[in-house]
Amino acid sequence: MLRGLYTAGSAMTANAKRIDVVSNNLANIDTIAFKKDEVLTESFEEVLLSKRNGNHYTNTYSNKDFSSSEYKGKFTLNAPNAFIKMDGKSTLNYSHSAEVSVDSEGYLSTFYRDGNGDIYPTKVNRIYGQNGYIKVDDKELSFDDQGNVLLDGEITDNIIFKPSRNVIGTMGHGIRVERTETLFEQGQLERTDYQYDIAIDGKGFFEVETTFGTTYSRDGRFKLNQYNELVTSEGFNVVGLDGPIVIEGENFQVNQFGEIIVDGITVDKMKLMNIENTYDLEKYGAGYFKFEEGKEPVEGEFTAAVRQGYIEKSNANNLEEMITLMELYRSYESNQRMVTAYDSTLDKAVNQIGRL
Numbered sequence: 001m002l003r004g005l006y007t008a009g010s011a012m013t014a015n016a017k018r019i020d021v022v023s024n025n026l027a028n029i030d031t032i033a034f035k036k037d038e039v040l041t042e043s044f045e046e047v048l049l050s051k052r053n054g055n056h057y058t059n060t061y062s063n064k065d066f067s068s069s070e071y072k073g074k075f076t077l078n079a080p081n082a083f084i085k086m087d088g089k090s091t092l093n094y095s096h097s098a099e100v101s102v103d104s105e106g107y108l109s110t111f112y113r114d115g116n117g118d119i120y121p122t123k124v125n126r127i128y129g130q131n132g133y134i135k136v137d138d139k140e141l142s143f144d145d146q147g148n149v150l151l152d153g154e155i156t157d158n159i160i161f162k163p164s165r166n167v168i169g170t171m172g173h174g175i176r177v178e179r180t181e182t183l184f185e186q187g188q189l190e191r192t193d194y195q196y197d198i199a200i201d202g203k204g205f206f207e208v209e210t211t212f213g214t215t216y217s218r219d220g221r222f223k224l225n226q227y228n229e230l231v232t233s234e235g236f237n238v239v240g241l242d243g244p245i246v247i248e249g250e251n252f253q254v255n256q257f258g259e260i261i262v263d264g265i266t267v268d269k270m271k272l273m274n275i276e277n278t279y280d281l282e283k284y285g286a287g288y289f290k291f292e293e294g295k296e297p298v299e300g301e302f303t304a305a306v307r308q309g310y311i312e313k314s315n316a317n318n319l320e321e322m323i324t325l326m327e328l329y330r331s332y333e334s335n336q337r338m339v340t341a342y343d344s345t346l347d348k349a350v351n352q353i354g355r356l
Contacts, residue, residue: 005346008338010174014041015332017177022325025316033218033287034314035182036321042178046094046170048163061162068143074101074111077159079147083170085128085161086110093125094161094170100127102141108134108149129157182289184278187315189307195252196222196230199312200272202304207239207271208232208288214239215288216273216281218312230260234286240268256305274302 018039028034061082069076076099077084083094086109103109109124126133129149139151147160189199198220200206205216221233230238230245237244240260249262258270275281280295291297 005339005342007174008335008342010176011335012332012339014039014175014177015328015335017180019325019328019332021180022321022328026318026321026325029314029316029318029321031287031314032221033187033312034316035184035187035218035283036314036316037180037182039180040178041175043175048094048167048170061167063147063158063160066143066145066147066160070142074099075141075143077143079160082147083161083163084159087125087128094163098127102136106135106137108136108141127159128161129159131157134159181279182281182283183315185315187313189310190313191310193309195308196224197309197311198222198254198270199307199310200304201307201310204272204274204302204304205289207273208236209239209244210234210236210285210288212284213290215284215290216275217288219287221311239271241271242268245270254306254308256307258306270306272302272304272306273297274300274304276300 018041021037021039025036028036063079064081065078066080066082067078076097078097080096083096084098086093086095086098098110100108101111103111103124103126108127110127111124128134134149134157136151140153142150142153143159144150144155147158148155149157149159184203186202189201198206200218200220205218206220208215208217215236217232219232222230222238223233224247225231225235228247230240230247232238239245245260245268247260247262247267249265251261251263253261254270255261258272259266260268260270275297277295277298280292280297281289282292284290
């Protein structure tokens, strides 16, 4: 009974956090270049559930019907009649299925995707074979229909975990908030025809030098300060290849590559970044992103186009966020009723049955 109470309570806690985040997305529908957030949740580890006395004979675990499929070096494993054993945050985790790949240290591990669908390289749980962790390194990995692990075509281990006969299954303990991710999907571009409004059409960021360090932004509402430097609406310098971008002339243009053209002469180029490890960015101030302490940008090729006379709107959709918010409230209320029911049952067990 208490397990059900904890499960419902954990769902309420996670939904309360999600409601806060969705409400913030709604509040920033009209904020220029706002990137909405999403709460990522995960279940607690699936632990083995055992019969206390005697042996359980109604289910025999085996490698029957084991299957695997591969796509671009990532495998989906299914063991419907046994388990796949892996590490968890606090205890071992047992599951009938898992998505695995080779981690940065050469071990077979699960992998984690962030809110943008990108693989998060540091969040993995290693898989156990019969002899402990499975070391793959740069060998060719495959699985047969018995759950055997083949490296360069040779069987080196087996991934099937068969528990003792008194194990009757697994049980989870609800969900928890894993982290809040910012979704960097592009918002709609709106034409303004103002010469200092600049938008990035595609993946990428403007590099901006602020009082709190180097930051990155998608908000291209720029202007000139008293020194004829191109700055953000808050007065922070937009960074070019030669440092602050100085505009001295009448005819200001920016081409699709981010080159600054003044009176027909190219004078500088915006420092535009295609950041691949966006999961290491955190929001800082109004519309700025900064790397977490100890993290550095991993830069990819910049292939987006720069649009002069446009601004990027928020990527939060009013209708979608409202629907999500209503669904979260309904889910919260359902779990709340469940907690109330458990509380009522416990009250009867303690205060009424206890008198008999």
